[in-house]
Amino acid sequence: MFTLRSPNPASARGVLRRDCLRIGGLGLCGLTLADVLRSDAAAGAARRTKSVIYIVLNGGPSHIDMWDLKPHAPTEYRGPFQPIATSLPGVEICEHMPRQAALMDRLALLRGIRSVENDHYLSEVYTGLPRTSGARPAFGSVVSRAAAAPGLLPYVSLSAVQSPPFEYENPHYAGAGHAPFRPFEEAVEDLSPPADRAAFENRRQLLRSLDRLLPEESCAELFRGTDRFQARALEMLMSSRVRDALDVSQEPEETLRRYGHRAGQYPHQTVKSILYDWDAKPFVQARRLVEAGVRVVTLQVAAWDHHSGPESDIFFALRRLMPLLDVSFTALCEDLDERGLTDDVLVVMLGEFGRTPRISELGPGREHWADAGCAVLFGGGLKTGQVIGRTDARAERSIEGRTTFQSVLATIYTVLGIDPASTLPDFQGRPQLLLDDPDPIRELV
Numbered sequence: 001m002f003t004l005r006s007p008n009p010a011s012a013r014g015v016l017r018r019d020c021l022r023i024g025g026l027g028l029c030g031l032t033l034a035d036v037l038r039s040d041a042a043a044g045a046a047r048r049t050k051s052v053i054y055i056v057l058n059g060g061p062s063h064i065d066m067w068d069l070k071p072h073a074p075t076e077y078r079g080p081f082q083p084i085a086t087s088l089p090g091v092e093i094c095e096h097m098p099r100q101a102a103l104m105d106r107l108a109l110l111r112g113i114r115s116v117e118n119d120h121y122l123s124e125v126y127t128g129l130p131r132t133s134g135a136r137p138a139f140g141s142v143v144s145r146a147a148a149a150p151g152l153l154p155y156v157s158l159s160a161v162q163s164p165p166f167e168y169e170n171p172h173y174a175g176a177g178h179a180p181f182r183p184f185e186e187a188v189e190d191l192s193p194p195a196d197r198a199a200f201e202n203r204r205q206l207l208r209s210l211d212r213l214l215p216e217e218s219c220a221e222l223f224r225g226t227d228r229f230q231a232r233a234l235e236m237l238m239s240s241r242v243r244d245a246l247d248v249s250q251e252p253e254e255t256l257r258r259y260g261h262r263a264g265q266y267p268h269q270t271v272k273s274i275l276y277d278w279d280a281k282p283f284v285q286a287r288r289l290v291e292a293g294v295r296v297v298t299l300q301v302a303a304w305d306h307h308s309g310p311e312s313d314i315f316f317a318l319r320r321l322m323p324l325l326d327v328s329f330t331a332l333c334e335d336l337d338e339r340g341l342t343d344d345v346l347v348v349m350l351g352e353f354g355r356t357p358r359i360s361e362l363g364p365g366r367e368h369w370a371d372a373g374c375a376v377l378f379g380g381g382l383k384t385g386q387v388i389g390r391t392d393a394r395a396e397r398s399i400e401g402r403t404t405f406q407s408v409l410a411t412i413y414t415v416l417g418i419d420p421a422s423t424l425p426d427f428q429g430r431p432q433l434l435l436d437d438p439d440p441i442r443e444l445v
Contacts, residue, residue: 050380050416051290054140054298055329055349056125056159059269059305060373062366063354064395065318066094067374068111070357073394077357080315091387096322099330100376105385106333108377108444112389112398115353115405118370120305122168125352126298128409128435137174137424139409140296142434144171144178146418147295152245153181156289158282158299160184169298173426180298183246183285245292248281258335259283260327266320269305270312278302278324283332290336290345295416301325304351308365314355315364333378346380346415348408357395371397375408380415382444403441411440 062079064070069083069092083092086104093101093109100107116130123129127136137145140155147154157169157180171178181187244250257263261280268274282299289297302321306314329349336345354373355366372391378384389401410420413434420438423431 050344051295052346052412053286053290056300057304057351058300059303060353060355060368061304061351063372063374064357067109068391068395070395076359077394097326099326103330108384109387110375110389110403112391113373113375113403115370118368122352124405126168128406135172137172138169140180141171141174141178143296143416145174147416152293154295155180156294156297157182245288248284251284259331260324264324266302267317269303272311272313272316280328283328287332287335307367308360308363313364314366342379343381347378350375388443406435406437407441410435410438411444414440414445
């Protein structure tokens with residue numbers, strides 16, 4: 001076991017991104033990237049080249065209607081959709097996901113995932129542990145600190161910032177420098193080089209002058225000894241590599257069509273007459289980012305919190321959502337494969353829980369169900385082409401295997417070269433386990 005240690009836990013708690021000096025665009029972006037580069041150097045030989053794309057179907061996708069159909073269950077359980085055969089003998093999934101069915105011999109399907117919380121708190125999704133376990137760093141922040149990739153942002157979230165208590169991609173005691181980079185609005189502008197390079201150089205000189213004015217005991221870990229990291233960060237700022245990785249407009253239109261961008265519409269979670277265009281760009285952007293070397297890319301796709309009632313008809317929503325997700329997800333997997341990245345990139349797709357196997361009597365809907373969710377994995381050098389776990393005849397609970405969010409994240413850590421039994425010091429310097437149950441899914445690894 002190794003321990004991920006912080007030289008100054010208190011400073012990690014007290015300094016936020018916006019607390020850093022901001023001299024034009026230089027302070028925020030330069031110092032943030034310098035922190036990333038310093039983490040990269042500290043990782044040393046432990047660095048790995050593997051990455052993960054983590055697709056969250058926020059709201060709770062219905063396991064019994066998508067990946068764990070029970071065609072022989074009573075009518076009040078089985079729903080309106082039919083199962084179809086897949087390329088994996090004996091395995092069936094929903095008729096509205098034919099592309100995943102064709103790719104199933106290269107996927108790993110996890111059935112019967114048990115979550116602790118039965119509400120839309122994504123703590124388990126991003127940390128492996130429920131809120132009752134206390135504030136834990138998001139797994140991407142742990143990866144950023146332990147095994148940052150050389151020369152690029154290690155952790156990118158393609159989900160817009162959410163307000164507490166629904167902000168779960170939080171670095172906490174991993175350190176503010178390991179928060180996810182979110183490429184939205186001002187953050188993207190900070191990656192753009194200044195038009196006036198002379199002014200940019202003046203800002204850099206001013207930053208150096210301010211560094212010399214800082215007392216020795218002040219902000220020691222944050223600002224001292226950063227010259228070579230800042231130099232590399234400034235080089236990244238002046239180059240196009242980061243911006244290019246985020247710029248989907250550089251892709252041909254055929255790529256967007258292949259990923260299913262705007263191929264259909266899906267309904268609002270509570271009002272099915274309100275429709276949204278399907279946005280496949282985050283899938284393309286995720287592929288571009290991992291191809292450029294980003295270690296962790298997370299994204300939340302569409303809306304899956306459809307309940308009972310005429311205006312929140314879950315079956316109406318799934319009939320529209322499943323084919324769209326099917327195209328984007330399989331296009332991503334196939335694109336990675338064609339680029340020779342299958343073993344280097346792990347794709348994980350899941351939600352925070354499943355849906356009640358028994359259809360609600362209030363209308364055509366299913367409610368929250370924590371006892372039996374599903375996940376789909378591709379690549380990463382794992383042993384795919386198998387189904388792990390089995391639920392009972394009504395898809396209510398697991399009767400074979402014991403998969404939790406902790407075991408899913410332990411598997412991700414293992415793929416990325418991080419010991420899931422490691423500890424990380426909290427703000428008081430006390431060692432905290434990354435996971436209480438650090439065992440990865442043995443069938444996969």
